[in-house]
Amino acid sequence: MSAHGEAQPMTAHKSGPLKGRAEVPGDKSISHRALIFGAMAVGETRVTGLLEGQDVLDTAKAMQAFGAEVTRHGQGEWSVHGVGVGGFREPADVIDCGNSGTGVRLIMGTMATTAMTATFTGDASLRKRPMGRVTDPLSLFGARAYGRAGGRLPMTVVGAANPVPVRYALPVASAQVKSAVLLAGLNAPGQTVVIEKEPTRDHSERMLLGFGAALTVEKTAEGNVITLTGRPELRPQTVAVPRDPSSAAFPVCAALIVEGSDIMVPGVSQNLTRNGLYLTLVEMGADIEFQNPREEGGEPVADLRVRFSPGLKGIEVPEERAPSMIDEYPVLSVVAAFAEGKTVMRGVKELRVKESDRIDAMARGLEACGVTVEEDEDTLIVHGLGAGGVAGGATARTHLDHRIAMSFLVCGMASKKPVSVDDASPILTSFPIFEGLMTGLGATLRRG
């Protein structure tokens, strides 16, 4: 079974050169936040380029359940009529966040400092993921959470009637936890402080400043110290969502390993908290030109020209880079299989608590495709076979994980024999136009 009904198997065949322009959809992290911060502002926020993937649609529905008016005007064009900080009303039913860790964790934070009770659930993947990492800091504000064993969904959160501000050092490098604490801090009087040892994606901080909150980020020996003053009146904004670098990763990596490819991927974020994959690919010898650097929607972006790169070399990925490329390790491990030598990815145990255990899912699928892989709790090592060297001829299990599905389809585009995935339907959560975009570039994808 897939997230939304029947499983949808899909097969990628060895593909002819990929050519053309890959216009990937809006950034998923920024899309969730545009809806949530819009719901916290007083008045109408306008959003363009919103990702209309299921994860974000579930967040839109949740914001409606909490009392915001959310309206779709056209492709990617949405408005949110916000209720103001502390203005949420108690939802009448369970909030179903589907497959989305970002959605559920940020929304829990947003309601945790308002006197109301809400119950959250999700699909079979989300119900396995740990929520204690957000409910622990939320309890410091005075909220209480009652979930299944191990802090799993379904979970009921009772918001704090008299929230107090919090000072919290993140025990794990997680933008979701950081954002949940900042969102809770919005409705706590006084200053909420979050300290992150390793920088994680900074979209919440950027957006809070854009919406008029008083927020400072100080770089210290402890890491980034982020201080937010509670109870601001957030001003509605016009948010132009830039394209998603995590989605761009799939056509970029496919072009690097499919012989003869030469594609343009416009408007890819160069935000330093998101561009780790691109730095890594360049270090491996990828032929990527970063053209026309500029700002779009408050984010630094560039147009990427990407060409087939037969001489890729395996590298040791710097451990401290992990947060800036955390969602890109699955597709990097596919590129690594087509490089010469070993690619070593350390400090990646967070991959085990994503939509699936991504270290396990990639290791098993790559082995089935004829690639030698080593793993331990916190490490993935791929022994590359060089350009054109991967056998393929296997079916990978995707475990309700969009990134695993897309990674193995990219693998199949360059392997000797086709590679199938047992269920491609989760791709709709983050990259609903993946199939059309990739076939438009020249990939051969078949359903079934």
Ligand SMILES: O=C(O)C1=C[C@@H](OP(=O)(O)O)[C@@H](O)[C@H](O)C1
């Ligand atoms: O804040 C966000 O939008 C996200 C943060 C990351 O998760 P963690 O915070 O768990 O690292 C990332 O994996 C996820 O896809 C999106």
Ligand SMILES: C=C(OP(=O)(O)O)C(=O)O
């Ligand atoms: C981990 C991811 O998302 P989330 O945590 O929002 O489910 C992802 O998109 O790769």
